[in-house]
Amino acid sequence: MTALATPSALASRPARSPHLLRWLIRLHRPALLSWIAFVLVVGGLLLWVGGPLTDASAEAWKQYRACGADGCAYDAGAIGRYKDWYNYTTITVVAAPFLVAAWSGAALVSRELESGTAQLAWTQAVSPARWLAAKLAVPAVLIAVGSGLLAGLHHWAWSTGQGRIDTVKGWHDLGTYAANGTATAAMALAGLAGGVLWGLHKRNSLGALVGSLASTGFLWSVVAIATPHLWPTVTTVSSLKHSVPAGSGIIVDQGLVTSTGRHLSGHLCGSDTNEQCRIRYEKLDAVGYYNDYHPQSHYWPLQLTATAIILAVTAALTVAAFRLLKRHTGSAPARKAAAV
Known part of the structure; x- marks a missing residue:
């Protein structure tokens, strides 16, 4: 039996970043593919909503407005389909930060600490801090790009109905406001950082999952309540x-x-x-x-101010995660992390 070296014992070894990146992608390949599929599917639906569904609904409303006192035929189904699918896609975009938080809390860190995979990584010329930095940086790029793309497509899909569909949601509608802007992408990053922090704190998947979802919901609620007061009225x-x-x-x-x-x-x-x-x-x-x-x-001043606040909270959560990891691993010589 050979004892696995601890982080402090390997601090002097050079880290191999390409190897670490490949290892992370291989380890979390199902989550990566699921996220890409999620973005592609929801993005495709938003293109459908903002294109054919909006055009069909706008034409139906045009027919309805042309109706006289005696009535006329118009495509009520097209109006209903646009309304339903707009609501479905809006809910999905707003829910993206919670999906990120759930995965981050349940799988990104806590599961590896439970199984000993993290300790194994620390013996492969990767310090705990470098391991955590990679765990945060790689998903953060994909999450920022994906959630930002979805928010942009949602804003486009919403804007194509302006002035054409009588029942189009107002810019200040709660779901529309959230799904249309940069705050959603920032909230997804906050969900990532919060999930990692909870994973390091609880070190079990279920507890980290519940904690990350609760903290993301709490932050989203606080931002929603504070938003009207972020800019002069x-x-x-x-x-x-x-x-x-x-x-x-x-x-x-x-x-x-x-x-x-x-x-x-x-x-x-x-x-x-x-x-x-x-x-x-x-x-x-x-x-x-x-x-x-x-x-x-005031839409963009409110959105950008809220985004800045969320990113500041995300930075604070990230710093807290690194400090918690340092407290757990320490710099003392070490104990046996695992044995093979």
Whole structure:
């Protein structure tokens, strides 16, 4: 029986990067092929949604708008197919970071620590830090390219329906907003880093899987809640003769404006042409509506700010993973990692 050397015992050996890269690709080939297939299939569906399905739905809406009082025939099925497949692909793109987190937590690190594969790699002229760097860098490139491509295709598929399909989702729709921008690709990288950190912490596949999914969901939720507050809002004031305040987009706050200029959040009733609403407004000394919101021109400032925050969190998770690995492996001479 020959004891496997530990990381500290091999720190002076030169690392062979091409060998490490080949080993990583061979070890995670099923995941690599699955990710490529996922990107190709979802990308193809998005091309279908933004092309033939959008054209068919737009034509059906054109027929519908041409209908007179007596009615006419139009392709309702085309409208429904576009709506359904747009929703399916949107959910899939938004779910990509969770798929990455699940794989990263369950297989990328924790499984190798459980089986001893990681310790074996550390005996092959690869230090723990270099091993972890490769485990993060190689998937990060593929994940960034794949998720970025899907977000770009989704944005294109959504934009082709603008002005042509009456029921096309608004830019501020929660799913559309998330799937259309760079924050989704950044979240996928955060899922990768979070999964690795949980894998190093739990060192068992199930625990790391649950932890990585939970942390990704938590981060996504925090970003969604914080997004409306990441950029200064636009405020519009409008007449009480309208049923709702003017201005559409991501609404942060809206309510009533008093004669002194004070803003009363909420208290919306409807147009003051309604007697009950008029009496209510008079009691509150309301003279108009106000609406604090983000118009469509704020889309990219919000997206890029959220992306920067997510990438900062990803960097922090990565640093934490390296520190945790160092704490686990240490620099002392070593103990037996395995035997063959």
